[in-house]
Amino acid sequence: MGKVTATYLVHDKKGNLNKKAEDIALGLTVGSWTNLPQLEKDQLEKHKGTVESVTELESDSAADQYLGSSRTKGLLKISYPAANFSPDLPAILTTVFGKLSLDGEIKLVDLELGKSLAQQFPGPKFGVDGIREKLDVYNRPLVMSIFKGVLGKDLEFFKEQLRQQSLGGVDLVKDDEILFENPLTPFEERITAAKQVLSETETITGEKTLYAVNLTGRSRNLRDKARRAVELGANALLFNVLSYGPDILQELAEDKEISVPIMAHPALAGAAGSSALYGISYSVLLGKILRWSGADLGLFPSPYGSVALKREEALGISNALTEESAVHRAAFPVPSAGIHPGLVPQLFSDFGINSVINAGGGIHGHPDGAAGGARAFRQAVDAAVSGVSLDVAALTNKELGTALELWGGVAAK
Amino acid sequence: MGKVTATYLVHDKKGNLNKKAEDIALGLTVGSWTNLPQLEKDQLEKHKGTVESVTELESDSAADQYLGSSRTKGLLKISYPAANFSPDLPAILTTVFGKLSLDGEIKLVDLELGKSLAQQFPGPKFGVDGIREKLDVYNRPLVMSIFKGVLGKDLEFFKEQLRQQSLGGVDLVKDDEILFENPLTPFEERITAAKQVLSETETITGEKTLYAVNLTGRSRNLRDKARRAVELGANALLFNVLSYGPDILQELAEDKEISVPIMAHPALAGAAGSSALYGISYSVLLGKILRWSGADLGLFPSPYGSVALKREEALGISNALTEESAVHRAAFPVPSAGIHPGLVPQLFSDFGINSVINAGGGIHGHPDGAAGGARAFRQAVDAAVSGVSLDVAALTNKELGTALELWGGVAAK
Structure with a gap:
């Protein structure tokens, strides 16, 4: 069934973009990972989110000043298995940017559907x-x-x-x-x-x-x-x-x-x-x-x-x-x-x-x-x-x- | 049928909040007013938006700096006759914040329904x-x-x-x-x-x-x-x-x-x-x-x-x-x-x-x-x-x- 891949622009307080990306990929899918017993890992593997890439961007002093603290700006690209949601936009949007939309300075800047998932959507009739x-x-x-x-x-x-x-x-x-x-x-x-x-x-x-x-x-x-x-x-x-x-x-x-x-x-x-x-x-x-x-x-x-x-x-x-x-x-x-x-x-x-x-x-x-x-x-x-x-x-x-x-x-x- | 009243927080470039409020009240209802012939004014009176109040707020230097220019901050309260829309939220939201949401630094901060309009909505069943x-x-x-x-x-x-x-x-x-x-x-x-x-x-x-x-x-x-x-x-x-x-x-x-x-x-x-x-x-x-x-x-x-x-x-x-x-x-x-x-x-x-x-x-x-x-x-x-x-x-x-x-x-x- 494939996956959906979301790219987020973040202005992060804590400065560790890799950890932030990992937290999102797990937090919006299986919750936690490292300390799970192997049996559970096997069970949950197909539901686990994946960090596709993390790109640090040049810091934005205007934004930092406005937000009142120095931020690490970057792009986090994370994919979510289609096994986690039904193939409809309310489910996809809730998965990739539901709770996350409320979590500080984060903007959803791109969204890609794997081909089999894309085929669930009609696109323009004409x-x-x-x-x-x-x-x-x-x-x-x-x-x-x-x-x-x-x-x-x-x-x-x-x-x-x-x-x-x-x-x-x-x-x-x-x-x-x-x-x-x-x-x-x-x-x-x-x-x-x-x-x-x-x-x-x-x-x-x-x-x-x-x-x-x-x-x-x-x-x-x-x-x-x-x-x-x-x-x-x-x-x-x-x-x-x-x-x-x-x-x-x-x-x-x-x-x-x-x-x-x-x-x-x-x-x-x-x-x-x-x-x-x-x-x-x-x-x-x-x-x-x-x-x-x-x-x-x-x-x-x-x-x-x-x-x-x-x-x-x-x-x-x-x-x-x-x-x-x-x-x-x-x-x-x-x-x-x-x-x-x-x-x-x-x-x-x-x-x-x-x-x-x-x-x-x-x-x-x-x-x-x-x-x-x-x-x-x-x-x-x-x-x-x-x-x-x-x-x-x-x-x-x-x-x-x-x-x-x-x-x-x-x-x- | 009453009206809906929206309050907007603006950080306005041009500095004339009264004019901005008037432009919104007309622009989102009858389009223009002053130069209309009396006959048209009579015809359109019941559809015309009304500026209820304009309140200038203390300027926000952090926002001004971030936006790159000095802004006039204020609250504009504007009401729209219920005669202009059907009594459903898609129509109300499109009326009060459809096109307007795209118009620069503007945030919809309050929305009030007149009683007869409010009665069109069920509210909590329990x-x-x-x-x-x-x-x-x-x-x-x-x-x-x-x-x-x-x-x-x-x-x-x-x-x-x-x-x-x-x-x-x-x-x-x-x-x-x-x-x-x-x-x-x-x-x-x-x-x-x-x-x-x-x-x-x-x-x-x-x-x-x-x-x-x-x-x-x-x-x-x-x-x-x-x-x-x-x-x-x-x-x-x-x-x-x-x-x-x-x-x-x-x-x-x-x-x-x-x-x-x-x-x-x-x-x-x-x-x-x-x-x-x-x-x-x-x-x-x-x-x-x-x-x-x-x-x-x-x-x-x-x-x-x-x-x-x-x-x-x-x-x-x-x-x-x-x-x-x-x-x-x-x-x-x-x-x-x-x-x-x-x-x-x-x-x-x-x-x-x-x-x-x-x-x-x-x-x-x-x-x-x-x-x-x-x-x-x-x-x-x-x-x-x-x-x-x-x-x-x-x-x-x-x-x-x-x-x-x-x-x-x-x-x-």
């Missing part, structure tokens, strides 16, 4: 290739936009906003993650309205648009609600996975009747991901875990907006969603927040062709409205893919020119 | 009073112990360990949280074996013992698994709630057929709770949210062991679990980790009569075995409740004397 097939778009990053200000507005407002975004050429539109079940734009009515609008715009543009409706409510109802959404013609789902738990995402991904891509929103991720000393790294939290659980698209803050991750964190998530795997399809990385057309070359350079350019204000705030905003993004994407500078592209692309005037252009580093 | 009734113990803190080293051992080992703990007089015994479904001690067999052992020990001691079996596996199976556990005679459940999500705990608590107390384990809580700058305070994470969701007992690290919380954090959790509420029963606080009999007066002084004294090594490491360890705890509890010092009590209580010799005694501060 992923990059499946979504490209649905959209029939293969040669560029996708463009996505976000509904703005639907809360408190009626279905006509919703429909008109969707129409404009789709006419402008976005590939995907998502609900705002804080739009829940409500009397003005109920879940089922948003789906049927969107289906009608998007079939109209497709006849005009010749392009498909996926609308990710926000799947919300009590856990027990999600599966049926998602199935019902698909029956009604929904073509994608948005899901606030961390406010439910990754196992719930996995259940949705495993359900064959929920035959549409699932977009994972990073809501709440900052609670565990923000600290350099504690918690779970974003590449694990928003990358690996969400891909294993079956997210087809994973949103995260880009390094460039007002709500921003560090560049290496954003790239770490993107890498985790897309890196070569013999088991799981690649998921689309969706760097988000504060994106305007001028950032497209940088995003393309960072995240590559298999990524999604996602904007809210950068679409809706365009002087020519959401349709103009969407066109400006498509123009910027075409320029980036062709290696044409935005300034040059703007000469023959009006909406892009307007966007660059408003927000400026950023050359890729 | 709580302090219900568990006392089950045990017929009213006049002292309860004593609990933890199985040790069951992983890789067979059912006979499990039964003998349970017997010793119960004979010594513990009120509750819990599985290790890292004991999952396994061939040597399967879930259902642990339940039936425990039922038999505990009915035998009850005839000897005249006292009941609750055994909290670890409810694990895939989310979709938990309800049926818990119901089956109850049918088989389980009298309590242990649940790693944060590796699933609080809504799953709530579903278990709401199920009338799951008619046994649920003990919430704090596994993973450190990921969001450890940092002073980011995440969610323990009083919210392990206190309020778990009580609303229906935990009857809430475990957390005591301030006194090797894995320890700050004293004010531990007291904050305990207070959140027990404070007067017109809506929800009080849950038992269970300060844990590194507890030995010598700490009982301090724990009694901190957490009061309605708490659970919980030990692993402090029970099993007793020279007279687990039964002796349990007796030492019961003796220490009786002494603390009667206001007798442990030293005096040890004169007539052999096991307590042995424990104090080994671990020492700590007078309550």
